[in-house]
Every structure is written in C-alpha cells, then in structure tokens.
Amino acid sequence: MQELKPSKKKRRRVGHHIVRAWFDTVINPLLESFEQNQKLLIEKRWTWRFRPGYLEALQPARSYVEEEAWPNLEQFTDLYPNIRNKIKEHDGKVSVLQDTCGRLFKTVSASQELADLYRRVTSPQALSELGVSLQHLFGAFTEPDHIAILSEYVVNNTGFLPSYYATSPLWNKHRGEFLAILDKPSIQGEFRKVLEAGEALAELMPRLICELKDVRSDLSLQHDVPPYAASAAKSGEPLTA
Structure with a gap:
C-alpha cells in the first residue's frame, strides 16, 4: 500500500538496524497487545478497575511499548503518518471507552437496584445457603468496597469466576441477576454508551x-x-540483521 510508505528521501535513512529495532521494540509489541485487546473487545470485557479507576488492559498505544523505546515509537510514527493517525484515533477511542465505563460504574454502584440485590444475596439466610460468611467473600473490605467490587464485575460483563476468587460463590450463583441490572431504565442509557464506545x-x-x-x-x-x-x-x- 503506497500510503503506508515514507517518502523516498526519508526511506533512504532507514537501515536494517533501525528496522530490527522497530520490529522488536515497537511493531511486534503493539501487534501482540492489539490482537489480545481485539479479543477482549469482541467479548465485551472492558477490564475496568474501580481502583484506581481505569481500563487495565485497554490503554493508549504508548503503554504497550517499553519507556526506553518511546524514541523508537516516535521515530517510526514520524515516518509513517498513516500509522500515527490510526494510533491517535485508537487512543482517543480508548479514552472515550474509559470515560463511559467510569460513568457506568458510578451509576451501577450508586443504584438502588444493586443495593437491594446486595442486601438480599448477602442476608444471613442467603449466606447460609451458600455455606460462606460475608468475611469469607470480601475479607476485610467494607460494605462500600463490596458494592464497588460487584459493580466492577457488572461493568466488565464478568463471566463465571474460578474457585480461587473468594467472591466466586456469590457471583457465580447470582451472576445473571447482577448483570440484569444493566437493563434497568436508570442504568441502560450509560450501558448503551459503553457498548457504543466499545464497538467503535x-x-x-x-x-x-x-x-x-x-x-x-x-x-x-x-x-x-x-x-x-x-x-x-x-x-x-543481540538482534542484528
């Protein structure tokens, strides 16, 4: 593709050592991360973390390149402006997705629907049926953190958790009920924005x-x-050509 090539004047300055460095420190790390992220996006697993409040895996492109190799990234994208523009577009869409996930998290965690469901599934009778205590499920976390953890699961469309997750008995039994919160009238608007950002x-x-x-x-x-x-x-x- 002609548009992907740098000018002839600039291309003469690029030798095999530079190309090797681009491959190892820029292009291959980006491709590996982007391909992994593509799978996450298809599965609608946003990797939102309520603390500190960001997307753990879906991040700006520069974060996938080692800091000492950032000059290589800048050199590469300077010579390939079409790639630079696509990366800029990527980073902008990541920012939108992060913002929408943050708003959805706040809406879910503050909702009466989640509060009511939490009280019901952590009642003494419900916990007795699960055969666990609240402390077993959440450790030393306080109730606001319990709500935050469950809200994070909801935002991320979390699947069934492995048994080594302390919260797995609660989440796995009531997962459908928790995720159904996303369809509530007070929440579905923010949920739709997340889906749109993820699709983009x-x-x-x-x-x-x-x-x-x-x-x-x-x-x-x-x-x-x-x-x-x-x-x-x-x-x-040494990776030399």
Whole structure:
C-alpha cells in the first residue's frame, strides 16, 4: 500500500538496524497487545478497575511499548503518518471507552437496584445457603468496597469466576441477576454508551492491526530483516540483521 510508505528521501535513512529495532521494540509489541485487546473487545470485557479507576488492559498505544523505546515509537510514527493517525484515533477511542465505563460504574454502584440485590444475596439466610460468611467473600473490605467490587464485575460483563476468587460463590450463583441490572431504565442509557464506545474501538482494531502488519511485511522484504528473530530472542544474543 503506497500510503503506508515514507517518502523516498526519508526511506533512504532507514537501515536494517533501525528496522530490527522497530520490529522488536515497537511493531511486534503493539501487534501482540492489539490482537489480545481485539479479543477482549469482541467479548465485551472492558477490564475496568474501580481502583484506581481505569481500563487495565485497554490503554493508549504508548503503554504497550517499553519507556526506553518511546524514541523508537516516535521515530517510526514520524515516518509513517498513516500509522500515527490510526494510533491517535485508537487512543482517543480508548479514552472515550474509559470515560463511559467510569460513568457506568458510578451509576451501577450508586443504584438502588444493586443495593437491594446486595442486601438480599448477602442476608444471613442467603449466606447460609451458600455455606460462606460475608468475611469469607470480601475479607476485610467494607460494605462500600463490596458494592464497588460487584459493580466492577457488572461493568466488565464478568463471566463465571474460578474457585480461587473468594467472591466466586456469590457471583457465580447470582451472576445473571447482577448483570440484569444493566437493563434497568436508570442504568441502560450509560450501558448503551459503553457498548457504543466499545464497538467503535473494536471496529478500528482490525484496520490498525492490518496496517501495522503491512508495514512490517514491506520493511522485512525491503531490508531482508525477519519480522521476528526467534532464535536470537531465545538465546539472549543481540538482534542484528
């Protein structure tokens, strides 16, 4: 694709050592993270964390590159403005998704629907049926934190939890009831905004991944540099071409 190539003047300045560094510190880390995130987006697993209040996995592109390699990222995107623009678009959509998840979390955690459900499923009788205590489920956390943890699960469309999660007996039994809160009139508006933001980011990911792979393929063939130097990476030897 012609639009993915830098100008001829700039292209002459790029040698195989630079290409190798781009592959190992920028392009491959970005592709690995973007492909993992694409799966999360398809499954609507936003990875929201109420403390400190951000998306754990879905983050701006720079966070997937080691800090010492940020100059490599800047160099690469300067020479490939189409990629730079796509990354900027990605980061903007991540920000929107994070903001909408934050608003949904606040709405869910403050809702009467969740408060009522929490009181019902943690009543002495309900806990007796589960065979657990409130302390077993939540440890030393206070009730506001109990609500926050459950709200986080709701926002993230959390599936059935493995048994090593202390909250798994409660969540797994009542998961359907907790997630049904998202359809309540007082909450569904914010939930819809999260879905729209997630879909917008999910639609961008394949295009961004495809363009990065196209650039990597072009550079690999132009400079006789393999996209991934597996043997050198395993041996710990310098990755030189």
